[in-house]
Amino acid sequence: MANSKIPSRAAGTLKRTRIQMEKEELILEASLEVFSRHGYRGSTLDQIADTAGLSKPNVLYYFRNKDAIHRHLLDRILDNWLEPLRRIDPDGDPIAEIKSYIRRKLELARDYPRESRLFANEVLQGAPRLKEEFDELKQLVDEKVGIIRNWSQTGKLKKFDPYHLIFAIWATTQHYADFDAQVRAVLGQAGKGEGRFEDAARFLDLLFIDGLKSD
Amino acid sequence: MANSKIPSRAAGTLKRTRIQMEKEELILEASLEVFSRHGYRGSTLDQIADTAGLSKPNVLYYFRNKDAIHRHLLDRILDNWLEPLRRIDPDGDPIAEIKSYIRRKLELARDYPRESRLFANEVLQGAPRLKEEFDELKQLVDEKVGIIRNWSQTGKLKKFDPYHLIFAIWATTQHYADFDAQVRAVLGQAGKGEGRFEDAARFLDLLFIDGLKSD
DNA sequence: GCAACCTTTGACCGGATGGTAAATATTTTT
DNA sequence: AAAAATATTTACCATCCGGTCAAAGGTTGC
Missing domain, CATH: 1.10.10.60 (Homeodomain-like)
Structure with missing residues (x-):
C-alpha cells in the first residue's frame, strides 16, 4: 500500500x-x-x-530520469540568462542601457560559464529541448528590438538592424564562457587570471559604443 | 599471408x-x-x-575507429577555418583588411556551418583533441595581433587590445553557424532564407568599422 | 519506543554501442 | 581466366548505459 x-x-x-x-x-x-x-x-x-x-x-x-534533470537545469538557466535583456529600459539613455546590458552579460559569462556552456551545447545541437522556450525568447527580443529601433529613429543611435546588434552582444559576451578553452589557449599566460574579462569589457565598450553612437 | x-x-x-x-x-x-x-x-x-x-x-x-574519423575531420577543418586569418596582409589598408576578414569569416559560417559546429562542439567541451592545434593557432594569432597593433600605432585605428578584436570577429561571425537554431527562432519568418547573412554583413561592417576607425 | 514514512543500496535487465573475426563477394592484376 | 588483392557482409562480443526492483537502513512524529 x-x-x-x-x-x-x-x-x-x-x-x-x-x-x-x-x-x-x-x-x-x-x-x-x-x-x-x-x-x-x-x-x-x-x-x-x-x-x-x-x-x-x-x-x-x-x-x-536523465532528461528530467537536464530540463530542470535548462529552465532555471534560461530565466537567469534573459534577465539582463529584460532590464533594458525604454526610458533610459540608449547608450547607457546598451552599455550596461553588455556589462551584465559579460558578468554572467564570467560568473556562470557552466550555465552558458550547457545552453550553448543545447543550441548547437539544434535546440531540440528548447522549442517552447524559444517562443518566449522571441517575444522578449521582439519587444526590445522595438525599443532599440525607436532609439535609432530619435537620432541617438545610428540606423541598423537591432536583431543583429543583439546577436552580436550575445556572441561576443558568451564567447568568453563557451570558447573559454580557445580564449585561454590564444592568450597563453595572459589568459590565466580573470583579467581577460576586464580587457574584454574595455574592448566591447569601445566597439559597441563608438560603433553605434550617431555622429 | x-x-x-x-x-x-x-x-x-x-x-x-x-x-x-x-x-x-x-x-x-x-x-x-x-x-x-x-x-x-x-x-x-x-x-x-x-x-x-x-x-x-x-x-x-x-x-x-570512431576517434580516427573525428580527428581526420578536425584536422581538415581547422586549416580551412584559419585561412581567412592567414590572408590578413600587413601591407594592406587596415580598414579594408579587417573588413574583408569579417566578410570571409561570415561566408565560411554561411557556406560551411557544419564545420563550424563541429569545431564549436569540440571547443565547448574543453578542446580535448585540439591541444596541439591550438599551439599553431596561438602562433598565427600572435603574428596578426602584432600587425594590428602596428596599424593602431600608425594612427589608422583606435587603440585597443587586438586579441579581443579577433575574439569578437570569431564570435560574431561563427554565431550565425553555431547558434543557427536560436538565430532562426528569433528572426522567425525573416530568418528563413539566406538574407540574414547579408543583414549580418551590413551590421558587422557598421559595428566594426565605425567602432574601430580612429576619428 | 514504535509505527509510518522517507532514503539508500546492491543486484539486475534490456538495449545500444564500439569494435572484431572470418567468410564471402568484388575488383584488379597478370 | 585464374590468381591476388581489395572490399563487404554476417554474426558476434564485451562493455556501457539508462533505468527498475525489492529489500535494508534512517528519520520523524506521536
Missing part, C-alpha cells in the same frame, strides 16, 4: 523534506558540472552520481 | 585505390553531418554508417 514509489514528486512543487531539498540541489549542481562539460549525450548518470557523491539509483530517486 | 587487415592504411598517405578515395570521402561527409549535429559522444557509428549508406564494419574498414 505504502507509496513506495513517488520519486518524481520530489522534484515537483509539493512540499519537500529537508533532505529532498539538499539532495536535489546537490544533484543539480553535479549535473551542471557534468552536462556543461560533456553535453547531454556525453554525460552519464554514473558520472553525475559520482560527482554528487551519490549512487545512481539514489539520483533517480530524486529525478524521474 | 595476405595482408588481410590493413584498414587504417586506407586513411594514411600511402597510395590509395579509387574505391578507397571515394568511400573515405563518403564517410567523412557523412561523419561531418552526424558529428556536427550530435557532437562526438552523441554520434554513433551506426548513424554514420547509415548516413553514408554503408555497413558499420565497412566504415571501420576505412577508419581505425
Whole structure:
C-alpha cells in the first residue's frame, strides 16, 4: 500500500523534506558540472552520481530520469540568462542601457560559464529541448528590438538592424564562457587570471559604443 | 599471408585505390553531418554508417575507429577555418583588411556551418583533441595581433587590445553557424532564407568599422 | 519506543554501442 | 581466366548505459 514509489514528486512543487531539498540541489549542481562539460549525450548518470557523491539509483530517486534533470537545469538557466535583456529600459539613455546590458552579460559569462556552456551545447545541437522556450525568447527580443529601433529613429543611435546588434552582444559576451578553452589557449599566460574579462569589457565598450553612437 | 587487415592504411598517405578515395570521402561527409549535429559522444557509428549508406564494419574498414574519423575531420577543418586569418596582409589598408576578414569569416559560417559546429562542439567541451592545434593557432594569432597593433600605432585605428578584436570577429561571425537554431527562432519568418547573412554583413561592417576607425 | 514514512543500496535487465573475426563477394592484376 | 588483392557482409562480443526492483537502513512524529 505504502507509496513506495513517488520519486518524481520530489522534484515537483509539493512540499519537500529537508533532505529532498539538499539532495536535489546537490544533484543539480553535479549535473551542471557534468552536462556543461560533456553535453547531454556525453554525460552519464554514473558520472553525475559520482560527482554528487551519490549512487545512481539514489539520483533517480530524486529525478524521474536523465532528461528530467537536464530540463530542470535548462529552465532555471534560461530565466537567469534573459534577465539582463529584460532590464533594458525604454526610458533610459540608449547608450547607457546598451552599455550596461553588455556589462551584465559579460558578468554572467564570467560568473556562470557552466550555465552558458550547457545552453550553448543545447543550441548547437539544434535546440531540440528548447522549442517552447524559444517562443518566449522571441517575444522578449521582439519587444526590445522595438525599443532599440525607436532609439535609432530619435537620432541617438545610428540606423541598423537591432536583431543583429543583439546577436552580436550575445556572441561576443558568451564567447568568453563557451570558447573559454580557445580564449585561454590564444592568450597563453595572459589568459590565466580573470583579467581577460576586464580587457574584454574595455574592448566591447569601445566597439559597441563608438560603433553605434550617431555622429 | 595476405595482408588481410590493413584498414587504417586506407586513411594514411600511402597510395590509395579509387574505391578507397571515394568511400573515405563518403564517410567523412557523412561523419561531418552526424558529428556536427550530435557532437562526438552523441554520434554513433551506426548513424554514420547509415548516413553514408554503408555497413558499420565497412566504415571501420576505412577508419581505425570512431576517434580516427573525428580527428581526420578536425584536422581538415581547422586549416580551412584559419585561412581567412592567414590572408590578413600587413601591407594592406587596415580598414579594408579587417573588413574583408569579417566578410570571409561570415561566408565560411554561411557556406560551411557544419564545420563550424563541429569545431564549436569540440571547443565547448574543453578542446580535448585540439591541444596541439591550438599551439599553431596561438602562433598565427600572435603574428596578426602584432600587425594590428602596428596599424593602431600608425594612427589608422583606435587603440585597443587586438586579441579581443579577433575574439569578437570569431564570435560574431561563427554565431550565425553555431547558434543557427536560436538565430532562426528569433528572426522567425525573416530568418528563413539566406538574407540574414547579408543583414549580418551590413551590421558587422557598421559595428566594426565605425567602432574601430580612429576619428 | 514504535509505527509510518522517507532514503539508500546492491543486484539486475534490456538495449545500444564500439569494435572484431572470418567468410564471402568484388575488383584488379597478370 | 585464374590468381591476388581489395572490399563487404554476417554474426558476434564485451562493455556501457539508462533505468527498475525489492529489500535494508534512517528519520520523524506521536
